[in-house]
Amino acid sequence: MASIGHVAVGLALGRYEANGKATRRLLASMALFSALALLPDADVVAFVFRIPYSAPWGHRGASHSFVFAAGIALLVALVARWRGASATRWGGLAFVAVASHGLLDALTDGGLGAALLWPFSNARMFAPVRPLPVSPIGAGMLSPRGMYVVGAELLAFIPLWAYALWPRRSARRS
Template sequence: MASAFGHALLGATLGKLLLPAHPNWPWWLLAAACAVLPDADVVGFTLGVAYDSLWGHRGLSHSLLVAAVLAGSLAGLAALRQPHPQLGRLGLVLFLATASHGVLDAMTTGGLGVAFLSPWDQQRYFLGFRPIQVSPIGISRFAGAAAWRVLRSEALWVGIPCLLLWLGLGFLTSRSADTQR
């Protein structure tokens, strides 16, 4: 798996790109949380759930179905609490943020792959391009040389692209504001 830092950064970046107005920053944070949430399945290790089972790590919780259900549910709850003028876009952001988790994990150098099509297909997939160093599972294992290796890899393959997207959006927004004056 990629680390929680890489997942959260990508989720927040997707939020910023698709809901760029500054008042939407709480939705960027929710997108960051959605991007991290699929790894809650690691609780299964302490409960004796097999890694390669439907309920195992990178199984159902990493699927596109769960991303769609979570995004739809959260967007629906948001609409009940406070009508959002861009509800469809909010749902899309939350779906993409949640689904991005599996994509990053499928780009790592370890694990069993990601069950994107679960529960219908238990096949686990990796992408053909796997530059991200796999993060150790568990906070106690994420320390020292292992943490540095993972964070260095994520800075290159997640952090820099996200930073460029944020800077690019800022540049385009400022150029757009200049042309409207």
């Protein structure tokens, strides 16, 4: 994926979390959950260290697993608790944000699949249907194929973009 869909998930989760609160809270939530939804792709650093794509710590490996998502969710829950917020709510939303990344990557039509069940299995998995085009990595995003992927993702995630960005009426003061 070209990250367009991952950002859409994060923005929608941020909108849900903010639930009509102040604009500053909304923007902070949207930024946080978008970053969490993108976090698994930090594994591209593996290319710099010459870690093979197919290795457990390669691209779409361990960082795309449900165990990784649960670990990040636990950290977010602990921070939320420390700050006096609902650990369950924040941890749950963080899990959805991070776990959605691997699931969405499993819906792409290329690559090696995602190691969703790591560390129990190093197998890379794809969904039974794969409607999302896989994106080129790096400068390839500026190619015609890259632009096609961006367009396809924008269209595929219209419902999330609309939910996240559609203007809402502010609550009336009584």
